Each structure stands twice: as C-alpha cells, then as structure tokens.
Amino acid sequence: MDAGRTQRLVEKIHTACEHLESVRLMEVCGTHTVSLFRSGVKSLLPECIKLISGPGCPVCVTSQGYIDAACELAQRDDVTICTYGDMVRVPGRSGSLELQRAGGAKIVVVYSARDALKFAREHPDRKVVFLAIGFETTTPATAGMILEARRLGVGNLFALAAHKLVVPVMEAMLSAGEVPLDGFLCPGHVSVIIGCDAYRDVAGKYGKPCVIAGFEPANMLEGILGLVRQVAEGRSEVENVYPQAVSTRGNPVAAQWVGQVFETSPAIWRAMGEIPSSGLDFRPEYRRFDALEQFDVKTGPDYEPAGCLCGQVIQGKADPSQCTLFAKSCTPVQPVGPCMVSSEGACAAWYKYNRAQS
Helix, strand or coil: CCHHHHHHHHHHHHHHCCCCCCEEEEECCHHHHHHHHHHCHHHHCCCCEEEEECCCCHHHHECHHHHHHHHHHHCCCCEEEEECHHHHHCCECCECHHHHHHCCCEEEECCCHHHHHHHHHHCCCCEEEEEEEECCCCHHHHHHHHHHHHHHCCCCEEEEEEEECHHHHHHHHHHHCCCCCCEEEEEHHHHHHHCHHHHHHHHHCCCCCEEEECCCHHHHHHHHHHHHHHHHHCCCCEEECCCCCCCCCCCHHHHHHHHHHEEEEEEEECCCEEEEEEEEEECHHHHHHEHHHHCCCCCCCCCCCCCCCHHHHCCCCCCHHHCCCECCCECCCCCCCHHHCCCCCHHHHHHHHCHHHC
16 A cells, blocks of 8 residues: 555545535445455544445345245255355355255356356266356356357256346436435446446436445555545536546447347346346346246245345445344354455455454
C-alpha cells in the first residue's frame, strides 16, 4: 500500500464530506466488501459515510431452491457434482452438499468450468453436473465450457445454471425504493466484462452516481472519493477509476460466447423473488446441456432459514450484526446462511474483521 497516496486520498474524502451530513454508498461486489474490511479502508473514512453491502456475492444470492436441486442431483448414483468450493457448505432444506458427500455422494471441487469439462472427459461413465453460478465474470467461462463440450462431442456434461446479471438487480433495488442509497461502488471484475456503458441507466434514469473501482486500497478510495464528490455536487454520472482493466463497452468476445449459449431470462434471487431479465437460460439449441431439463429436476420455492437475515443483508436492509444468529448459532464453522459461508459474504467478512465492533 502506498501510504502517501492513501493519506492524500483520505484527506480529499474528508474535505469533500465537509458539508455532507450523510452519504450512503453501496459496494455491490462481495470482493469489495471483504477488501474494504481487510485493508482497513473503512476505518479511514469520515463518520458520515455509510458503506452498505449489496447483492454481489454469487453464493449468497443463489436461492435455497437451487441448493435443494443440487442436493437432489447429488443423491443420484450415476451423477458427479462439480462445483466451486463455497457452494459445498451452503445449507439447503435437506442439508448441504458437504453432508451429501459425507454420505457417499460424488462431489468434486473445481477451480474453473474447464476443470469440470476435463473431469467429464476423463470419466465418460459418469454424468457430470457443473453448478454454474456467478455473475458476468464467471458466465463466459461456463459458456466456453459448453461450446467446447459441444465441439468435442462430450455427451456426459451438464450444467445447473443460475448465472445472474448485476445491473438488473441494481435497478430492481432502486425501483423498490426500500433502501436509501446515494451511489454505487461498482465491481471491477464484472465491469471488465460488461463495460462502463452498462451502468448508464442507473446513473441517468435513477440519478445515482456509479464509480467503477478495482480492489486495491488506493483504487477503492479513489472510487469513494469520486462518489462523494458527485453527491456533493449533485451529479449522477458513471466514472471509471479502473481504466487499466475496464473499457467503455467491455469484452466483446465474452459477450459473444455468452450470447451464443444463453439468453436473458427472469431469475430467482434469494429473498428478493423473481427479477425480470436478471438471469440467463440456455438457448434452445444448447438445452441438451441443461441439467434441469435433462434430469427433470425442479428448483422449487425459495425460503429463508428461521431467524436468518442473509436475505436482508444482501439487499442492504440490515447489517450482519443486526441478525440475532450472527456469531452465536451462525458462525463460519457452523453457518446458517450463505453470507457466513462464502469468502465474499458480508457476514463472513464482519465475523472475521469487525466482530469486536458488532
């Protein structure tokens, strides 16, 4: 960390806040939430700035119904589940994938969609289901996996898809008007894929400034400074303080892959219900890879475990410390909700970095 640069940015933020009583900024991305805590940036900000965690943790926004469908598939003798690590411990109605594995289910943790394809090719006797979750950052990898599987004629690979889109959920929260917000610190890695222009309606139609930032302390401070200045000056624009990675229109190759395999669809978000045009479903010509269709599995209704406020936390309606289960019956060792499971979850970040102040 460049201490001198950091100090100068902090001083500029304090100056910009001199005539502001309250500034409520949502960091949409779970990686921002963790980085802001871990780096100590939150402790450097003026008291008038309230940073609010948003629905940017892929595991956290995945509905309980999806977890139940994944567990149902895991119980089938001829199926192997390939999944990112955080998903294994998320509790569902009938337990977690971790419990299923302890009972003999075949569950393999992978680090990329390509790993799932590799596993399927090496085990042609198994039906391999990849748990395809995540935002625009991971969706191109899933699409690439499907395209390559089709090219190679791999017939035993499927995906249980629950990919989500960031901007529609931002607009849904603003339309609901339940959480007062003054601006958004927008995710750097998602923005690499979708580009700056994707946020134009959020800034223009809803009058909320958006600043795209990376995850280094100084870059996050630059983003916060840009937001505070816009609020102070009554502006609502899209700014990019991460130009070394983010362009105006994003990554056209990634967009082409995704558009070839998937089409926009409604999606169920944990505790938020169905949000129009916020998810992706297989195009008809690729539905032979759709685990829901091929295995005749239903995702079922969403629900929240008793007492769990994870659904409120991901919408910015509550801080983790307001949950009566937090750091008591819900801990990283024995999580009740996904916000305590995921490495990008707000509850996990609060537990690790902010528990003493909660």
